[in-house]
Amino acid sequence: xxxxxxxxxxxxxxxxxxxxxxxxxxxxxxxxxxxxxxxxxxxxxxxxxxxxxxxxxxxxxxxxxxxxxxxxxxxxxxxxxxxxxxxxxxxxxxxxxxxxxxxxxxxxxxxxxxxxxxxxxxxxxxxxxxxxxxxxxxxxxxxxxxxxxxxxxxxxxxxxxxxxxxxxxxxxxxxxxxxxxxxxxxxxxxxxxxxxxxxxxxxxxxxxxxxxxxxxxxxxxxxxxxxxxxxxxxxxxxxxxxxxxxxxxxxxxxxxxxxxxxxxxxxxxxxxxxxxxxxxxxxxxxxxxxxxxxxxxxxxxxxxxxxxxxxxxxxxxxxxxxxxxxxxxxxxxxxxxxxxxxxxxxxxxxxxxxxxxxxxxxxxxxxxxxxxxxxxxxxxxxxxxxxxxxxxxxxxxxxxxxxxxxxxxxxxxxxxxxxxxxxxxxxxxxxxxxxxxxxxxxxxxxxxxxxxxxxxxxxxxxxxxxxxxxxxxxxxxxxxxxxxxxxxxxxxxxxxxxxxxxxxxxxxxxxxxxxxxxxxxxxxxxxxxxxxxxxxxxxxxxxxxxxxxxxxxxxxxxxxxxxxxxxxxxxxxxx
Ligand SMILES: Cc1cc2nc3c(=O)[nH]c(=O)nc-3n(C[C@H](O)[C@H](O)[C@H](O)COP(=O)(O)OP(=O)(O)OC[C@H]3O[C@@H](n4cnc5c(N)ncnc54)[C@H](O)[C@@H]3O)c2cc1C
Numbered sequence: 001x002x003x004x005x006x007x008x009x010x011x012x013x014x015x016x017x018x019x020x021x022x023x024x025x026x027x028x029x030x031x032x033x034x035x036x037x038x039x040x041x042x043x044x045x046x047x048x049x050x051x052x053x054x055x056x057x058x059x060x061x062x063x064x065x066x067x068x069x070x071x072x073x074x075x076x077x078x079x080x081x082x083x084x085x086x087x088x089x090x091x092x093x094x095x096x097x098x099x100x101x102x103x104x105x106x107x108x109x110x111x112x113x114x115x116x117x118x119x120x121x122x123x124x125x126x127x128x129x130x131x132x133x134x135x136x137x138x139x140x141x142x143x144x145x146x147x148x149x150x151x152x153x154x155x156x157x158x159x160x161x162x163x164x165x166x167x168x169x170x171x172x173x174x175x176x177x178x179x180x181x182x183x184x185x186x187x188x189x190x191x192x193x194x195x196x197x198x199x200x201x202x203x204x205x206x207x208x209x210x211x212x213x214x215x216x217x218x219x220x221x222x223x224x225x226x227x228x229x230x231x232x233x234x235x236x237x238x239x240x241x242x243x244x245x246x247x248x249x250x251x252x253x254x255x256x257x258x259x260x261x262x263x264x265x266x267x268x269x270x271x272x273x274x275x276x277x278x279x280x281x282x283x284x285x286x287x288x289x290x291x292x293x294x295x296x297x298x299x300x301x302x303x304x305x306x307x308x309x310x311x312x313x314x315x316x317x318x319x320x321x322x323x324x325x326x327x328x329x330x331x332x333x334x335x336x337x338x339x340x341x342x343x344x345x346x347x348x349x350x351x352x353x354x355x356x357x358x359x360x361x362x363x364x365x366x367x368x369x370x371x372x373x374x375x376x377x378x379x380x381x382x383x384x385x386x387x388x389x390x391x392x393x394x395x396x397x398x399x400x401x402x403x404x405x406x407x408x409x410x411x412x413x414x415x416x417x418x419x420x421x422x423x424x425x426x427x428x429x430x431x432x433x434x435x436x437x438x439x440x441x442x443x444x445x446x447x448x449x450x451x452x453x454x455x456x457x458x459x460x461x462x463x464x465x466x467x468x469x470x471x472x473x474x475x476x477x478x479x480x481x482x483x484x485x486x487x488x489x490x491x492x493x494x495x496x497x498x499x500x501x502x503x504x505x506x507x508x509x510x511x512x513x514x515x516x517x518x519x520x521x522x523x524x525x526x527x528x529x530x531x532x533x534x535x536x537x538x539x540x541x542x543x544x545x546x547x548x549x550x551x552x553x554x555x556x557x558x559x560x561x562x563x564x565x566x567x568x569x570x571x572x573x574x575x
Contacts, residue, residue: 024081
C-alpha cells in the first residue's frame, strides 16, 4: 500500500522488519522480493508519484574542480528514481571488469562474474529485456538485414559488444499497482530520511528519522535497513548521519564518498566509410537507439566497439566502448534542445525546467535549426549527415580524491548539508580514451571499412568541448565493496563494515566500474542482496548469526500474518 507521509501528523513511530530507503530501481526491486517472501517491509521514498520542484531541489549541490552536472536532469527524485529518465541500455559487466589489474590501482571486486550470473539472468524479466544472449553473431543472424552487418575484425585487438535496451522500464509506473496491492509492504511517499541513527555501541542501526517538506516527521525502527538512495545520495546520507560518530556512519576509514566515478563521454574524430559500409546501421548510435532496423523479435539492441582483454592488458589501459555517431544539421542548437525537451516531456520523462511556452518561443525564434533537427531526428536521412564521429565512453579509474562530500555551509530545506562533488579523471583515463580511439581507427582502416581523421589527443591536453559535463549519469563507487574494512565501506554481502544491520544497494558499491552501463548490474546486485536478507529470516530468530541476533534483540518476532493484519487496521493515510 501507499502512504502519504505528509498526512500522518507529528512524531509517528513505525516499526517494521525491513526498512528500505529510496524507491528507485534498487529499492523497488528489493521491496518486491521482500513482499514475495511475506516480510514486513517499509519503503521510504522522498518524492511522490510525480516530479515536483521542491523535492527536486533537495538533490542540488555544487561541483568543485572540473565542472560536473549531477542534479537537474541527471537524477530523478520521485517514485521510480532515475528510472524515470534512464535510457534503458543494458549489458552485464565483462568478466575481466571484476578482476584486479596491476595497472589500475584499487581495482577489482571481491568476487567474479560467476557470482552474479544467475541474478543477471533474472534482471531480464525485471527490466523487460530479450533473451539472455549478448553474442554479436546471434543478433546479426536474428536481425538478418543487409544494412545491419558486423564488420570483419582482422587485428585481433578489437571486438564488438552488444547491449540490449529495456523499453525502458519506469519502475514507479511499471510496478505501481504491485506496490499498491502489496500485503506486507508499505510505501511511504514524501518521506525524506534525514538521519540514520545508530545505537551507542555503534554497531547497529536502531531507527531512521524522516521528514516531509510540509513539516511533519516520524521515525522508522527495523531489524534490517537497506540504503538505496542512489550513487551520490547513499554517501551523503551516511556522512550526514554523524550524531554518534563524527565522521558519519561506516566511515571509520574515511572511505565514504571517496572513489566517486562516472563514465566520461565525448565525441571525437571524423570517419569516412568505404562505399560498401556507408549504409550500415549496426554501430551508429543515431540508428541504434530504439531503432526498429536494429532489433529482432521486438528487442532493440546496439553494438559498440571494445578492445579485447589481451589488448587492455598489453596497453595497460581501462575498458571503453566506442560507436559511430552521425551528426545532423541543427543538432546542439537552442531550438533543437527546446524540441527535445518537449518530446521528452510528452513521453513523461522527467524534464526539469521544461516550460512549453518558453520552449515554443525558442523554437519559433530558430525555425530552421528546429525543423532540420526534428526532420533529421525522425528520418535520419544519410544525405544530410554533416559528420560521422566516434562516441567514446570510457571506464573511470577508482581514485580516492574523486569524491562526494558535504558542504556544511549550504543546507537544503530539510536542514541537511548540501552535497559537493569533485569528479576527477586521471591520466590513465585520458590515455585510455586516446589509445582506444587509435586502436579502433586502425582496425577500421586495416579492414577497409573506413578512413578516420583522429581528433586531438586528450592525454597532456584538455578535454574537448564535446566532453559531456554530466558524464553519462552513472554515479558509482562512493560506498565501495571490499572484504576489508580498511579498503571498502561494504563487504561482499553489501553490508556496511562494522554495522550489524545496515546494507547498501545501488552502484555506489561498485569498486570498479567497467565500461558498460551500470543499471543491469545494480539490479542483479539488488536481487542478490534480497536473497541474502531473506535467508536471514528463513530460520528462527535464535538461529540467526551473531550480527543479526544483536540487531533483532528487543524486537518482536516476525509473523507475516499478524503484520498483514496490523497493516490492514493501521489507519495510515493511504494514497
Ligand atoms: C538521463 C539518464 C539516462 C540514463 N541512462 C541509463 C542507461 O541507458 N542505462 C543504464 O544502465 N543506466 C542509465 N542511467 C542510470 C540509471 O538511471 C541509474 O543507474 C539507476 O536508475 C539508479 O537506480 P537506484 O535505484 O540505485 O537509484 P535512484 O534511481 O537514484 O533512486 C534513488 C531513490 O531514492 C530516493 N531518495 C533519495 N534520497 C532520499 C532520502 N533521503 N530519503 C528517501 N528517499 C530518497 C529518490 O527519490 C529515488 O527515488 C541513466 C540516468 C539518467 C539520469
